[in-house]
Amino acid sequence: MNLLTKALTKSLWVFHLSTGSCNNCDIEILDCLTPRYDVERFGIVLAGSIKHADVLLVTGIGTRKNAKRIQKLYQQMPKPGFVVAIGACSCSGGIFRDGYPMAGPISSLIPVDVWIPGCPPKPEAIIAGLVSLLGKLK
Amino acid sequence: MEKKKKVVVPIGPYHPLLEEPEYFALYCDGEMVVDVEWEAGYNHRGIEKLCESKSWDQVTFLVERICGICSTSHPIAYVNAVEDLAKVEIPERARYIRSIIGELERIHSHLLWVGLAGHFLGYNTVFMWAWKYREPVLDIFELVTGNRQSYAMMKIGGVRRDVRDEDIPVIRKVLDELKPKLEMLTQAVLDDPVLAARLKGVGVLTAQDVKDYGAVGPTARASGVKIDVRKDSPCAAYDLVAWQVITCQEGDVFAKAVVRLLECFESIKIIEQCLDNLGKNKGPIEVEVREIPPGEGIGHYEAPRGEVFHYVRSDGTNRPVRHKIRAPSFVNIPTFRASCLGQTISDVAIILAGVDPCYCCTERMLTVYQADNRRKIMDGREVIRLCQEKTEKLREKMRKR
Numbered sequence A: 001m002n003l004l005t006k007a008l009t010k011s012l013w014v015f016h017l018s019t020g021s022c023n024n025c026d027i028e029i030l031d032c033l034t035p036r037y038d039v040e041r042f043g044i045v046l047a048g049s050i051k052h053a054d055v056l057l058v059t060g061i062g063t064r065k066n067a068k069r070i071q072k073l074y075q076q077m078p079k080p081g082f083v084v085a086i087g088a089c090s091c092s093g094g095i096f097r098d099g100y101p102m103a104g105p106i107s108s109l110i111p112v113d114v115w116i117p118g119c120p121p122k123p124e125a126i127i128a129g130l131v132s133l134l135g136k137l138k
Numbered sequence B: 001m002e003k004k005k006k007v008v009v010p011i012g013p014y015h016p017l018l019e020e021p022e023y024f025a026l027y028c029d030g031e032m033v034v035d036v037e038w039e040a041g042y043n044h045r046g047i048e049k050l051c052e053s054k055s056w057d058q059v060t061f062l063v064e065r066i067c068g069i070c071s072t073s074h075p076i077a078y079v080n081a082v083e084d085l086a087k088v089e090i091p092e093r094a095r096y097i098r099s100i101i102g103e104l105e106r107i108h109s110h111l112l113w114v115g116l117a118g119h120f121l122g123y124n125t126v127f128m129w130a131w132k133y134r135e136p137v138l139d140i141f142e143l144v145t146g147n148r149q150s151y152a153m154m155k156i157g158g159v160r161r162d163v164r165d166e167d168i169p170v171i172r173k174v175l176d177e178l179k180p181k182l183e184m185l186t187q188a189v190l191d192d193p194v195l196a197a198r199l200k201g202v203g204v205l206t207a208q209d210v211k212d213y214g215a216v217g218p219t220a221r222a223s224g225v226k227i228d229v230r231k232d233s234p235c236a237a238y239d240l241v242a243w244q245v246i247t248c249q250e251g252d253v254f255a256k257a258v259v260r261l262l263e264c265f266e267s268i269k270i271i272e273q274c275l276d277n278l279g280k281n282k283g284p285i286e287v288e289v290r291e292i293p294p295g296e297g298i299g300h301y302e303a304p305r306g307e308v309f310h311y312v313r314s315d316g317t318n319r320p321v322r323h324k325i326r327a328p329s330f331v332n333i334p335t336f337r338a339s340c341l342g343q344t345i346s347d348v349a350i351i352l353a354g355v356d357p358c359y360c361c362t363e364r365m366l367t368v369y370q371a372d373n374r375r376k377i378m379d380g381r382e383v384i385r386l387c388q389e390k391t392e393k394l395r396e397k398m399r400k401r
């Protein structure tokens, strides 16, 4: 393991991007950061800008209006950067799959490293997903 | 663009609010906001169209996913609309259960708002506390409905699941524990001199503005306009229990916070009465609805942010031919034109949050551009930072006094 990955596994900074979601997944992500679940104990912190982040947490279907912005944000993320698709929407389109504004799923727009299905996934599932990302890095 | 509109501050577009996330452009003259513009459609998921391809029963699940925070308000409004169309009377027990779920949702939504408002003002402790106190409410949801969010409780003709007798004491206990915490939060907001200085007189919306823009929910009630669908056109069990509509007169962000906090107590009152009645009322929880006749129906419900309105039209088949949804933020958001004008940029974040457009304000991308050459001079984090710094300055000033 080189120094970079070693440092990375100690402090994953995440950026949250909502691309046409229903908010539930987004609340659950915030829930992970608040006292009950507190992912900060794993060194996971919400970054205010994509340029400071190691992980992009994507929720939502990726609407047509958003598609270009998602790709742009992905390009702006410092590498190595990882993408976590949270919720049925970003994994497969979920309940909105047949809708006309659908440009996703997210994996067709940007490469995805970890999928966390569920509608919405419980905070425990999100934490498990992030921890499995850490495992993958190691 | 006119000459005097010096700087444009675009806010958005990532703001996943109901079907209509939006993009704001604030036109600023120095620090002062002189105009606000609004563009929507980033989060558009084509829900109304999708509804036309789902059966009556499936639509309940789809409208639940319009907004995660109001994830029971939309289903209630929708089933009301279909019941209005099919002329169905639901059993009394189902009415109580609907009210319980609806009010629990209001508490969790308002707590969420208090936390975020605290975050914007630089009171991160409030953010963490409010979200911590919200968790037991979500636990009740998990206990009663099986899910923390998206409860799937509403059904045409009643509710999908019963509230078990053994769960009732658990719910009561959580509510009893919540009350002192809510009181503490309310007192903290009411007594804090910094918050009063920071929020009073900021982003005032007069009663006339409310009428002009057709604003609803706590946004309207904080300006002294007493509208509440739960009272004005009661559905579920709201006419069977005693409660009050909370109003304030000032119309500023402070009043909006007070209205929301006090509403939580009313919600607890409603839930407790409903629980009492559940014990006495052992009847069925649904009636069977076999066919939806051709016709039209409307339904509305008071979501935490205001009135949601659903319209359905049927041609007698198993799916709606038209489904129209109007969410409260759709009418509340344009009030920014009245409340933001003449305010400083550092106040805008909290005024926008005051309407509670959606929690996603935290991650909203805000960028300040110089209008003539569209040079980026500020982004969302900085606007929030400005907002937090202003609180800090006020706090310093008060300390010196």
Ligand code: SF4
Residues within 6 Å of the ligand: A020, A021, A022, A023, A024, A025, A026, A059, A060, A086, A087, A088, A089, A090, A094, A095, A118, A119, A120, A121, B065, B068, B150
């Ligand atoms: S996966 Fe479900 S809960 Fe998450 S954003 Fe999509 S519809 Fe909402």
